[in-house]
Amino acid sequence: MNIPTGTQFLVFTDLDGSLLDHHSYSYLDALPQLQRLQHLGIPVIPATSKTRPEIERLRAELGNTHPFIVENGAAVLIPVGYFDSQPVATVEREGYWIREFSAPREKWLGILEELSSEFPGEYDYFFRVGTAGVVRMTNLPEARALEANQREYSEPVQWLGDGTRKAEFISRLQSRGAVVLQGGRFLGVSGDCDKGRALAWLRQVYQQSKPGTLCHDLAIGDSGNDYAMLEAAETALLVRSPVHEFPALQRADGVIFSTDYGPAGWAEGVACWLQSYQLHN
Template sequence: MTSLLVFSDLDGTLLDHHTYSFASALPALQTLKTFAIPCVLNTSKTFAELASLRKQLNHQDPFIVENGSAVYIPKHLSLYVDEALEDCGDYWLKSFGPKRDALIKLTNDQQTTYNFKRYSDMTWQELVSITGLEEENAKQSMQREFTEPMIWHDSNIALTAFRKYLADFDIQIQKGGRFAHLMGKYCDKANAMLWLKQVYEAQGDENMTTMALGDGENDVGMLSKADIPVVIRSPVHAPPEVPNRSDAWLTDAYGPEGWTQAINLALSKQGIL
């Protein structure tokens, strides 16, 4: 068993930005399974969204939801964790921040000061028109547990002021591909990745090599903390810069095609392929 541990964003990375297809990534996903390399989904998506997507992918590894707000560990993996976790049926849950209701309550009186629209202010029909999601997927996306996405209609200056206001309550705003996400201060894709890396290393594999793949601003923290940071080229925005990481890879192809290229290159460099 190799010591490589893969963390992957979904939208625009493993999933095509426009079609949400992952077809071109399936061969590389199968290769990871063949070599027993965990592929941890690290996404802004919800548990409800991932329940159906993981079935389509035949995904058996842990997954991180809502931009690093929580880690779900399938119980069948028998990963030992030296702290109390929440029992969620087939999964153990590690959460890093407050529940969604607290975020909604905190920002209710700010809509007269700043111009934004939250998920909780939208119907599923509005979300479909914004994202192109199918009805069922849109409804699953609205089943948030730890974050509240919003469309930011105001200026960057106003966003800075809003962030400063929220910081006093240990709440942050992370910008993704389409939405800005209200979330707890310690909810972060990087924090969740590093926590899960420690879990795997505690099983006896002391020096795991982390590979992270993402395409958006909300992936930068995860990319900056990974041993192998991979920026997936996007058809709709410029590649995000990863501070102090001149070794970050930038794929030639977009989305899942670029993802596959990067996985195959990493496995080759690791001497696995």
């Protein structure tokens, strides 16, 4: 079945632990549903803690030409010309229309350096450990670890201390203006931004590009840094994780829970969502 006239569907997806396997970073189990979405003309929009180079490589592998959300909602990048006109509040840079929601990475690095004397040996972060350290933290190959460290708006932090001190650390960061999000592996430190705000802004741009069109959106995630996005979308798909519980949502309606893990759960949930609109083979 084809998309009904006057209706648009959007898929906003987390990557690590959702589209990508938590351990191997593979998306093979999700590939059939990715191809199905492409056949239907439904944009798949990465919304992730990952950097621009990381997402660009994955988009190239998948043949994905759609916008994407970087560094936990710090910015939305839209390929120039994707819409008929440049969206309001964006800047054009390096082939993208960019809507920025966060201050640059340098601000957060300065705060983390200042706090190191208060919390000695209790945390590490990508910039300080360098590429070799990111390899150890993530098990990524060196080239991909280099991409992961090319951050523009945020900083991943690995907490090494106990839970009480972690709460104190987060409080100190927040008092300095940072927003701290718990991801599958790391604390994400950035400005006053989140995936939900970025999703809502980009969804509005899609709607404004086709006035009068009914928009149905699905947000897919597995961890705490997906919370705002999962709350913001019409439908939320929570992907089962092998290492932590489902994130706790306020909403009860319009929620799909996968039974499979990672990309297999991603495919399971997407199939369920498409079925609910009778968009199936």
